[in-house]
């Protein structure tokens with residue numbers, strides 16, 4: 001699995017994406033999420049892949065097992081590198097997602113890695129306890145979802161940097177810990193609550209970082225990417 005920082009292409013149109021990507025003359029690992037996919041559809045994935053970039057298709061599927069299985073079977077044909085579901089959908093749903101992905105991956109093509117979102121990085125412990133009625137610490141809830149994801153046979157989880165080390169200890173070093181909520185020192189947190197810097201993420205056991213606005217909203221996105229890369233690879 002590519003370990004380059006994953007740039008979140010949270011743009012509303014193909015035009016904005018292509019203008020953004022034109023600034024780079026190197027292969028990137030990018031994330032296509034709901035905002036872009038809902039407006040431009042599957043062809044945006046194919047266009048970005050054709051430019052030579054690795055793609056994390058972040059649609060966070062969460063539905064009954066059969067529906068998620070069928071949706072994953074369709075998504076598998078897009079040839080992306082990483083996809084996700086919500087662990088809260090349960091073990092049977094995650095197993096269905098994996099089955100669909102395996103069934104839909106064309107012969108001779110590598111299956112996308114499949115990961116599950118534990119607790120969103122925009123969630124605080126207080127919110128989780130009050131709104132989801134989960135009577136655990138946030139760390140324990142994330143760890144519980146990580147163990148469930150591991151048991152279902154998936155390749156890893158989306159979590160915050162703060163839970164990455166504990167997950168590796170329980171689920172193994174090979175189990176992916178993909179961590180959004182990355183900010184440069186002193187940067188605006190926006191709607192994120194559980195944040196860390198790229199070098200902090202490295203030290204605390206993330207296997208991949210997802211960076212959106214700290215790069216896409218920078219005056220010089222190419223320089224911002226290289227600054228993130230330098231800290232992450234140091």
Ligand SMILES: O=C(O)c1cc(=O)[nH]c(=O)n1[C@@H]1O[C@H](COP(=O)(O)O)[C@@H](O)[C@H]1O
Pocket residue numbers: 008010033058060084117119120121122158159180181182190192210211212213214
């Ligand atoms: O699955 C994700 O990628 C994801 C999970 C999560 O818990 N938190 C989270 O922020 N994300 C995504 O990561 C990106 C973070 O963007 P920035 O906050 O701009 O860096 C967004 O595209 C989110 O949709």
